[in-house]
Each structure stands twice: as C-alpha cells, then as structure tokens.
Amino acid sequence: MANIAGFGINHSNTGGDFLVGEAWLATKQGSYMKKRKVVLSATYSLGQISVGLILHPYQTMQALVREKVFIWMSLLPSLVLMSTTLLWKIAVVPLVRFVFSCSELSGMVFSCDWLDFVSNAIAFYCIYWQLLLFYLLIRFNSAYRNKL
Amino acid sequence: MKNSTLVKNDFLKELQKEARAQKKLNEERVFPEFFDEVTSFIGVYSWQTLLVLALITATLVEIF
Numbered sequence: 001m002a003n004i005a006g007f008g009i010n011h012s013n014t015g016g017d018f019l020v021g022e023a024w025l026a027t028k029q030g031s032y033m034k035k036r037k038v039v040l041s042a043t044y045s046l047g048q049i050s051v052g053l054i055l056h057p058y059q060t061m062q063a064l065v066r067e068k069v070f071i072w073m074s075l076l077p078s079l080v081l082m083s084t085t086l087l088w089k090i091a092v093v094p095l096v097r098f099v100f101s102c103s104e105l106s107g108m109v110f111s112c113d114w115l116d117f118v119s120n121a122i123a124f125y126c127i128y129w130q131l132l133l134f135y136l137l138i139r140f141n142s143a144y145r146n147k148l
Numbered sequence: 149m150k151n152s153t154l155v156k157n158d159f160l161k162e163l164q165k166e167a168r169a170q171k172k173l174n175e176e177r178v179f180p181e182f183f184d185e186v187t188s189f190i191g192v193y194s195w196q197t198l199l200v201l202a203l204i205t206a207t208l209v210e211i212f
Contacts, residue, residue, distance in 0.1 A: 054194075054195055055194070055195060056194070057194050058191045058194070062173075116210070117206055117207070117210050118206075120205075120206035120209050120210070121202050121203050121205075121206035122202075124201070124202035124205045124206055125198055125199060125202035128198045128201055128202060129198055132190075132194070132198065139178060143172075143173055143176060
C-alpha cells in the first residue's frame with residue numbers, strides 16, 4: 001500500500017480506482033501547472049511592458065492604449081519612485097552611513113555627499129518619466145477616441 | 149496557394165491600415181513644427197534624454 005505524498009492514492013486498489021486517482025492527480029497537477037503558467041505569463045508580460053516603458057515609451061504606450069490593457073502600468077514611474085524612496089530610506093542610506101564614515105570620507109569620490117545628488121537624480125528621472133508617460137497616455141487616448 | 153494569397157492580402161490590408169493610422173497620428177500636431185526635431189529625438193533616445201535631464205536638474209539643485 002503506497003501513499004503518494006499526501007494525495008491519498010492507494011496503488012493496491014483495483015485498476016479503476018487507480019485510474020481515478022491518476023486522473024485526479026493529473027487534474028490537480030494540471031491546475032497547478034495552469035496557475036504557474038498564468039503567474040509566469042503575467043510576470044513576463046509585466047516585465048516586458050516595464051522594459052518597453054523605459055526603452056521605448058512611445059511605442060509601448062501606444063500599444064497599451066490601443067489594446068486597452070495594463071493601462072495602469074502608466075503609473076510605473078510613480079510606483080518605482082515610491083518603492084525606491086522606501087528602499088533608499090530603509091536600506092541604502094543606513095547601509096552607506098554604516099559602511100563609510102561620512103565625516104572622514106567627505107571630499108572623496110564616493111562619499112556621503114553624493115547620496116543627496118543620486119537620490120535627487122533618481123527622483124527627477126522618475127518625475128520626468130511619469131510626465132512623459134502621462135503626456136503619451138493623453139495623446140494616444142484622444143487620438144484613439146477620435147477613431148484613428 | 150489560394151489560402152496563402154488570402155493571408156498575404158489580409159496582412160497587406162492590416163499593414164495599410166496601420167500605416168494610415170500612424171500617418172494620421174503624425175499629422176495630429178500637439179507641439180509646433182519647430183519642435184519636431186526635438187520631439188523625435190526624445191522619442192528615439194527617451195531614457196537617455198530623461199537621464200541627462202535628471203542629472204542636470206539634480207546638479208542645479210545641488211548648486212543652488
């Protein structure tokens with residue numbers, strides 16, 4: 001009597017029961033595989049759209065507005081800015097201050113003085129990126145609404 | 149053979165439709181013609197332009 005890890009399949013049963021058990025297992029595995037595929041596919045799509053919005057915002061936004069899918073992804077720069085700010089405050093700044101002695105290193109190439117500059121640069125990048133995406137969103141929305 | 153010709157015709161029709169849409173989109177002017185070169189440059193080199201602008205702004209913020 002063999003019990004396959006928690007699935008309760010009794011291999012000593014008759015062939016019919018075994019087949020039912022196998023079918024149930026296959027269904028269970030099938031649904032797991034399906035879920036896995038959906039998650040992988042969604043992750044892949046979100047990744048592709050994110051990369052597209054960074055490298056080719058014009059074409060990507062046009063495709064998003066035309067297909068009317070993942071339009072919320074136009075808020076990606078704001079999400080990136082929020083998560084970067086959190087990560088920056090929680091991890092990066094304390095780590096840099098812990099690793100380097102800021103007072104000793106000020107004036108060197110990699111000193112704590114650069115923290116403000118880098119954080120400002122990231123923030124401005126995200127703000128400009130968001131403005132660009134909003135502009136493209138409005139532009140393509142109005143164009144496709146007027147039956148392009 | 150007939151089927152492949154049909155597919156080819158459908159593809160060409162789709163292509164023509166897309167070309168018309170892109171042409172119309174290009175004709176709908178938001179900024180004046182003067183900015184055409186700047187906007188197409190930003191369109192081609194988007195992330196690079198944004199990065200340079202962000203670095204310049206951050207530098208200005210640091211200076212002033």
